[in-house]
Amino acid sequence: MRLVAIGALLVPALLLAQPAKDSCVECHSVMDGPIQKPALLIKNDIHTANGLSCADCHGGDRTSDDPSVAMSKAKGFVGKPKRAAIPQLCANCHGSADFMRRYQPRQRIDQFELYKTSVHGKRLAAGDENVATCIDCHSVHDIRGVKDALSPVHPLRLPETCGRCHSDAHKMAKYGIPTDQLEHYRTSVHWAALKKGDLSAPTCASCHGNHGAKPPEVESVAAVCGSCHVLFAQLYEKSVHQPIFSAASGGGGCIVCHSNHGIQDPTTAMLVGPKAVCANCHEPGTPGAKTAAQMAQWLDGLDAALKRSSAVLTEADEDGMEVSEAQVRLGDGNENLIKARLAMHTFQPEEMHKPIEAGMAIANETLRAGQTALHEKDVRRLGLAISGFFIAITVVAIWLAIRRLEANGSGYIEPVK
Amino acid sequence: MLASIASFLYPVLKFLNPPLITEAAVNEVVAGKVQDLKPNSGKIIKFGNKPALLVRVSDTEWKAFSAVCTHLNCTVQYRDSTEQIWCACHNGTYDLNGKVVSGPPPNPLTEYAVNVRGDEVIISRRA
Amino acid sequence: MTAKAIQWLDDRLGLSAIRELMDHKTVPVHSATRWYYFGGITLFLFGIQMVTGILLLFYYRPTVAEGFDSVRFIMTRVEFGWLIRSIHSWSANLLIFVAFVHMFSVVLTHAYRPPRELTWASGIVLLGLMLGFGFSGYLLPWNQISYFATKVGTDVAAGTPGIGPSIARILRGGEDVGAPTLTRFFALHVMVLPLITVGLIAFHILLVQKNGMSTPPWIAASRVRHLKFFPNFLLREVMVWYGALAVLGVLAAIFPWELGEKADPFASAPKGIRPEWYFLAQFYTLKLIPSHVWIFEGELLGVAGFGVLAVGWALLPVWGVNRAGEARTRLVTGVAIVLIAYLAAFTLLGYIK
Incomplete structure (x- = not known):
């Protein structure tokens, strides 16, 4: 009885310990042409790493070396799945809480449900096979975890992945949507932040959704x-x-x-000047345009005042004056500028004027502190002048002393004749 | 003559007089007295030429961070209602380990070490 | 009362001997007398270096982590710290300049002739020590420029044939300029070099006392008027010292010595990296020498050349004097003028390029 129990425990353990036989990979990896590719790619696939194999999507029997058995309908072989069937195929596992719990218990299982609400999903359901399915974004046969830096849906790669279709004028022609999104996105602050390593900066999916993608x-x-x-x-x-x-x-x-x-x-050029966005609606000379100009003037004024204070404080600091107190205070000034830029979005000048006023007060205060410090530096020169004055007096005094001492020629010893 | 010598000695004596800030690089600062800060509250103190945030999490637990938000350098503050650190400028929030919880900050806050010596709270840069 | 106290001291110290020395020490008065002042100025500036150096020691910390910050601390937080540090730096440069003037005045008045060979030799060694002070002290603020200048400087030392790499290793305390180098240079700058220098200065001055002041060979020593050293010459010397001090004060207050940026060993070398001006002539020469001269490596040849030159220069009392013990004035003056012209021209070129 006991032996049987131990044996029952051992058998699956032994099976697990040996690499499972995979005739799909064995045969296809020595073939030529496109039919070889999946077998080579699959080693990088996250599913392979989790013990799944070709047969789990394509059906068939991976334990048989006989192609007619391994790829027989009887063993459930489906070959290349139809595009329209792919989302459902993935969802067979990814939509099942019970199944996913064994691998990624924290992963969501509603991707397919979301996909059905997306523009991609709706068009696919309507028979348009040109739209993106799972594999167009996540790749196929070398599907990587979404946090893998090489995954096509990693934040740094996603814009390009979307752009593969959406930047293609030919592909987009029949949908009548623009193809310049990626080009524009590449110039944006968001992409700049992302490239600097801030992975929380938004990519396409952050605003459009990923599986439920739509504008x-x-x-x-x-x-x-x-x-x-x-x-x-x-x-x-x-x-x-x-x-x-x-x-x-x-x-x-x-x-x-x-x-x-x-x-x-965003700069104040959005408020005033030839590129002002306000001017799109508010004609020059109207109260709205005047308010915008006023706001720009406030923001630029505070910005310039803070920069000036900062420059004076830096100069004083480099000259060896103690201005750390004012430097901390200047930080509050910069904060007020940021708050003023925020308050601009009320579009109420009086709301915005509060931080502007507070910031200006700090800018002036720190400017004075810096100027005082620089002035103190000049006091050094006064000290030098005083010391120089004493030195001059002393030199003159010594000279006079020498004159008096040697008035009668004393101190000199004439050569012996 | 004496005056000139005095003008040489004066700077020397002044030089030897220990300056107010006695450390070359500000690596340590006395943040205040233990009893000045209630549990679940925080305050901003000057640390070199930058602000720092000292938080008394509980009776015995203290935390200190650079108070400079990593987004746009605003000064962050402690919010007792959420027990988080919050930046008023763009609503960035950090937890009490300095990690970003939400909002625009790209990086966590630099954490400082806090030591209580007698009834004085001392903040120091971590080596 | 005062007389009694002096008598008491005299009994114990033998003050009368000192007084006798003071009474008898005289300075020849002739057309070249003004050059006698430069030795005194050098001594005075060395005194300034000692005082300001000791003052800086009160705050300076010789570590990579704190070296730069402590100098900044001296410059910004310590009262008059900017003045003390600026004077130390300016005075160092002035000292080396004045020492060079002193040396060439000795050469051009041919004061190296017997019996003053040892005075000459000790003076040359002292000049070398001053350059050592300059080289080691330059690194101590641990800023970007000094860090890279030291790197280049020790690289040149490493180019010395045979023992070069070992010398560089010992100087740097490792394979590269780093934390151990700073500690070593600090030890050299504040302990080793000062001890040797003070001893050697004492020796140098003792020899001057012993042999008296030299008169140029074209002036008949027996026909020259003399001036009592004390107080007449000393008062004049003090006047000059005060003048030097005023110059230092002006330089320090109007052109405070820069602090620069903290050294970053991983940064690429800043543009226009070059040593202090007193190494510029050598630096520029080494740059001009082609990388290969015949079968020798150019830099090696340059370094070896400087070595030979230095030894030859130190041996001036040997080749600059004929059998009768008289100076070969034409030869030596000629060589000196060529040397001055070379140093001036190459320093200038090194500065411009």
């Missing part, structure tokens, strides 16, 4: 941006612009001013 609707733009830019969204939602922008065509909310894919570092 955010007008009402949800502010919500999408606001998921990171919380305070801006809150102020904007209460602002006079919110209802107006929401009615705008071609997407509303934040993108009316900031655009969507090519979001640039």
Whole structure:
């Protein structure tokens, strides 16, 4: 009885210890042409690493060396799955909580459900096989974990992955959607932040969703941006612009001013000047344009004042004066500038003026501190002058002493004649 | 003559007089008295030429961080209601290990070491 | 009362001998007398270096982590720290310049002739020590420029035939300039070099006392008026010292010595890296020598050449004097002028290029 129990425990253990036979890989890896490729790619696949094999998707019997058995319908061989069937195929496992729990218990299982709501999913259901399915983004046969830096859906690679189709004018022609998103995105602050290593910076999927990918609707733009830019969204939602922008065509909310894919570092050039976005609606000379100009002037003024203070403090610091107190204070000044830029999104000059005023006060205060320090440096020269004065007096005194001492020729010893 | 010598000696004597800040690099600062900070509260102190945030998590547990938000260098603050560190500028939040919980900050806050010596709280840069 | 105290001291110390020495020490007065001041100025500046150096020691910390910050601390936080450090740096440069002037004045007035060979030799060694002070002290603030200048400097030392690599290793305390180098240079700068220098200065001055002041060969020593050293000459010397001090003060206050950036061993060498001006002539010469001269490596040849030159220069009392013990004035003056012209020209070229 006991022996049987031990044997029952040992058998699966032995089976696990030996690498499972995989005739698919064995045969296909020595073949030529496209039919070889999957067998070579599969070693990098996360599914392989978790003990799954070709047969788990393609069906068939991987233990048989006889092709007619291994790839027989009787063994459930399906060959290359139809494109339209791929999402369901993946979902067979990825949609099953029980199954996924064995491998990735924390992974979501609603990808297919989301996919069905996406533009991709809806079109696929309607028979359009050109749209993206699972394998177009995640790759196939060498599917990697999404956190793997080589995965095509890793944040640093995702824009290019989406762009493979969406930047292709030929592919997009029949959908009538633009193809310049990737080009614009590459110029944006978001991509810049991502490239610097901030993986929390948004890629395509952060705003459009991944499995449920679709363009955010007008009402949800502010919500999408606001998921990171919380305070801006809150102020904007209460602002006079919110209802107006929401009615705008071609997407509303934040993108009316900031655009969507090519979001640039915002400057006061957005408020005033030839590239001002405000001027798109507010004609020059109107109260709105004047307010925008006023806001720009405040922001630029505070920015310049803070930079000036910073320069004076740096100069004083490098000259060896103690200005650390003022330098800490200057940090508060910069904070007020940031807050003023935030408050701009109320579009209420009086809201914005509070941090501007506070910032200006700090800029002036730190400027004075820096100037005082620089002035103190000049005191050094005064000290030098005093000491130089004493030195001069002493030199003169010594000279006079020598004159008096040697008045009668004393001190000199004439050569012996 | 004497005056000139005095003008040489004066700087020398002044030089020997220990300066107010006695450390070359600010690696340590006295942040205040233990009783000045209630549990579940924080305060901003000056650490060199940058602000630092001292948090009294509980009666005996203290934490200190660089108070400079890693997003745009605003000064962060402690929020007792959420027991998190919060930046008022763009709503960035950090947990009490300095890690980013939400919002735009790209990097965690630098943590400092806190030591309580008698009734004085001392913050120091970690080696 | 005062007389009694002096008598008491005299009984124990033999003050009268000192007074006698003071009474009898005289300085010849002639057209070249003004050059006698330069030895005194050098001595005075060395005194300034000792005082300011000791003051800096109160705050300086010879570690990679704190070296730069402690110098910045001296410059920013310590009262008059900027002044003390600037004077130390300026005075160091002035000292080397004045020492060179002193040396060439000795050569051009042919004061190296017997019996002053040892005075000459000790002076040459002292000049070498001063350059050593300059080289070791330059690294101590641990800033970017000094770090790389030291790297280049020790590389040149490593180029010495045979023993070079060992010398460089010993100087650096390892394969590269780093934390051990700083500690070593610090030890050299504040302990080893000062001890040797003070001893040698005492020897140098003792010899001057013993042999008296030299008169140039073209002036008949017996026909020259003399001036009592004490107090007449000393008062004049003090006047010059005060002047030097004023110059130092002006330089320090108006052109405070820079601190630069903290050394970063992993940064690429900053552009235009070059040594202190007193090494520029050698630096530029080494740069000009082609990498291969006949079968020798260019740099090796340069370093060897400087070695030969230095030894030859130290042996000036041997080849610059004929059998009768008289200076070969034309030869030596000629060589000296060529040397001055070379140093001036190459220092200038090294500075411009």
